[in-house]
Amino acid sequence: MTKLKAPVPVSLDTDGDLASLRGDCARMAPHWHAPDRITAxxxxxxxxxxxKVPSRSARLLDAMSDYGD
Known part of the structure:
Protein backbone atom coordinates (compact mmCIF):
# COMPACT_ATOMS: atom_id res chain seq x y z
CA MET A 1 0.00 0.00 0.00
CA THR A 2 1.28 3.48 -0.86
CA LYS A 3 1.64 6.08 1.85
CA LEU A 4 -0.06 9.30 0.90
CA LYS A 5 1.55 12.54 1.94
CA ALA A 6 -0.52 15.31 3.46
CA PRO A 7 -1.33 18.04 0.96
CA VAL A 8 0.69 21.21 1.12
CA PRO A 9 -1.42 23.92 2.75
CA VAL A 10 -2.44 26.64 0.30
CA SER A 11 -3.55 30.07 1.35
CA LEU A 12 -6.95 30.82 -0.14
CA ASP A 13 -6.84 34.57 0.21
CA THR A 14 -9.89 35.63 -1.75
CA ASP A 15 -9.49 39.24 -0.64
CA GLY A 16 -6.16 39.71 -2.43
CA ASP A 17 -5.46 43.04 -4.00
CA LEU A 18 -4.65 43.88 -7.60
CA ALA A 19 -0.91 43.90 -6.95
CA SER A 20 -0.96 40.31 -5.68
CA LEU A 21 -3.07 39.23 -8.66
CA ARG A 22 -0.61 40.86 -11.07
CA GLY A 23 2.26 39.16 -9.26
CA ASP A 24 0.55 35.78 -9.58
CA CYS A 25 -0.01 36.37 -13.29
CA ALA A 26 3.60 37.43 -13.82
CA ARG A 27 4.84 34.25 -12.14
CA MET A 28 2.56 32.09 -14.29
CA ALA A 29 3.21 33.85 -17.60
CA PRO A 30 6.34 31.81 -18.46
CA HIS A 31 4.26 28.63 -18.18
CA TRP A 32 1.75 29.77 -20.81
CA HIS A 33 2.78 29.39 -24.41
CA ALA A 34 0.57 30.65 -27.18
CA PRO A 35 1.22 30.27 -30.89
CA ASP A 36 2.07 33.48 -32.74
CA ARG A 37 -0.91 33.24 -35.02
CA ILE A 38 -3.58 30.65 -35.73
CA THR A 39 -5.15 30.78 -39.15
CA ALA A 40 -8.33 28.83 -39.66
CA LYS A 52 -28.53 19.88 -36.11
CA VAL A 53 -29.77 23.29 -35.03
CA PRO A 54 -33.28 23.56 -33.66
CA SER A 55 -35.39 25.90 -35.78
CA ARG A 56 -36.22 27.93 -32.67
CA SER A 57 -32.50 28.61 -32.08
CA ALA A 58 -31.94 29.46 -35.73
CA ARG A 59 -34.82 31.94 -35.63
CA LEU A 60 -33.45 33.49 -32.44
CA LEU A 61 -30.02 34.02 -33.99
CA ASP A 62 -31.56 35.29 -37.20
CA ALA A 63 -33.45 37.92 -35.19
CA MET A 64 -30.24 39.17 -33.53
CA SER A 65 -28.69 42.00 -35.50
CA ASP A 66 -25.12 40.80 -34.79
CA TYR A 67 -25.78 37.47 -36.50
CA GLY A 68 -28.68 37.96 -38.88
CA ASP A 69 -27.75 41.18 -40.65
Missing part, protein backbone atom coordinates in the same frame (compact mmCIF):
# COMPACT_ATOMS: atom_id res chain seq x y z
CA UNK A 41 -8.55 27.00 -42.94
CA UNK A 42 -11.87 26.92 -44.78
CA UNK A 43 -13.83 23.69 -44.58
CA UNK A 44 -15.90 22.37 -47.42
CA UNK A 45 -19.62 22.30 -46.54
CA UNK A 46 -19.74 18.70 -47.74
CA UNK A 47 -17.46 17.73 -44.83
CA UNK A 48 -19.77 19.24 -42.25
CA UNK A 49 -22.41 16.71 -41.29
CA UNK A 50 -24.34 15.67 -38.24
CA UNK A 51 -24.92 19.21 -36.98
Missing amino acids: LPVSPSLIHGV
Whole structure:
Protein backbone atom coordinates (compact mmCIF):
# COMPACT_ATOMS: atom_id res chain seq x y z
CA MET A 1 0.00 0.00 0.00
CA THR A 2 1.28 3.48 -0.86
CA LYS A 3 1.64 6.08 1.85
CA LEU A 4 -0.06 9.30 0.90
CA LYS A 5 1.55 12.54 1.94
CA ALA A 6 -0.52 15.31 3.46
CA PRO A 7 -1.33 18.04 0.96
CA VAL A 8 0.69 21.21 1.12
CA PRO A 9 -1.42 23.92 2.75
CA VAL A 10 -2.44 26.64 0.30
CA SER A 11 -3.55 30.07 1.35
CA LEU A 12 -6.95 30.82 -0.14
CA ASP A 13 -6.84 34.57 0.21
CA THR A 14 -9.89 35.63 -1.75
CA ASP A 15 -9.49 39.24 -0.64
CA GLY A 16 -6.16 39.71 -2.43
CA ASP A 17 -5.46 43.04 -4.00
CA LEU A 18 -4.65 43.88 -7.60
CA ALA A 19 -0.91 43.90 -6.95
CA SER A 20 -0.96 40.31 -5.68
CA LEU A 21 -3.07 39.23 -8.66
CA ARG A 22 -0.61 40.86 -11.07
CA GLY A 23 2.26 39.16 -9.26
CA ASP A 24 0.55 35.78 -9.58
CA CYS A 25 -0.01 36.37 -13.29
CA ALA A 26 3.60 37.43 -13.82
CA ARG A 27 4.84 34.25 -12.14
CA MET A 28 2.56 32.09 -14.29
CA ALA A 29 3.21 33.85 -17.60
CA PRO A 30 6.34 31.81 -18.46
CA HIS A 31 4.26 28.63 -18.18
CA TRP A 32 1.75 29.77 -20.81
CA HIS A 33 2.78 29.39 -24.41
CA ALA A 34 0.57 30.65 -27.18
CA PRO A 35 1.22 30.27 -30.89
CA ASP A 36 2.07 33.48 -32.74
CA ARG A 37 -0.91 33.24 -35.02
CA ILE A 38 -3.58 30.65 -35.73
CA THR A 39 -5.15 30.78 -39.15
CA ALA A 40 -8.33 28.83 -39.66
CA LEU A 41 -8.55 27.00 -42.94
CA PRO A 42 -11.87 26.92 -44.78
CA VAL A 43 -13.83 23.69 -44.58
CA SER A 44 -15.90 22.37 -47.42
CA PRO A 45 -19.62 22.30 -46.54
CA SER A 46 -19.74 18.70 -47.74
CA LEU A 47 -17.46 17.73 -44.83
CA ILE A 48 -19.77 19.24 -42.25
CA HIS A 49 -22.41 16.71 -41.29
CA GLY A 50 -24.34 15.67 -38.24
CA VAL A 51 -24.92 19.21 -36.98
CA LYS A 52 -28.53 19.88 -36.11
CA VAL A 53 -29.77 23.29 -35.03
CA PRO A 54 -33.28 23.56 -33.66
CA SER A 55 -35.39 25.90 -35.78
CA ARG A 56 -36.22 27.93 -32.67
CA SER A 57 -32.50 28.61 -32.08
CA ALA A 58 -31.94 29.46 -35.73
CA ARG A 59 -34.82 31.94 -35.63
CA LEU A 60 -33.45 33.49 -32.44
CA LEU A 61 -30.02 34.02 -33.99
CA ASP A 62 -31.56 35.29 -37.20
CA ALA A 63 -33.45 37.92 -35.19
CA MET A 64 -30.24 39.17 -33.53
CA SER A 65 -28.69 42.00 -35.50
CA ASP A 66 -25.12 40.80 -34.79
CA TYR A 67 -25.78 37.47 -36.50
CA GLY A 68 -28.68 37.96 -38.88
CA ASP A 69 -27.75 41.18 -40.65
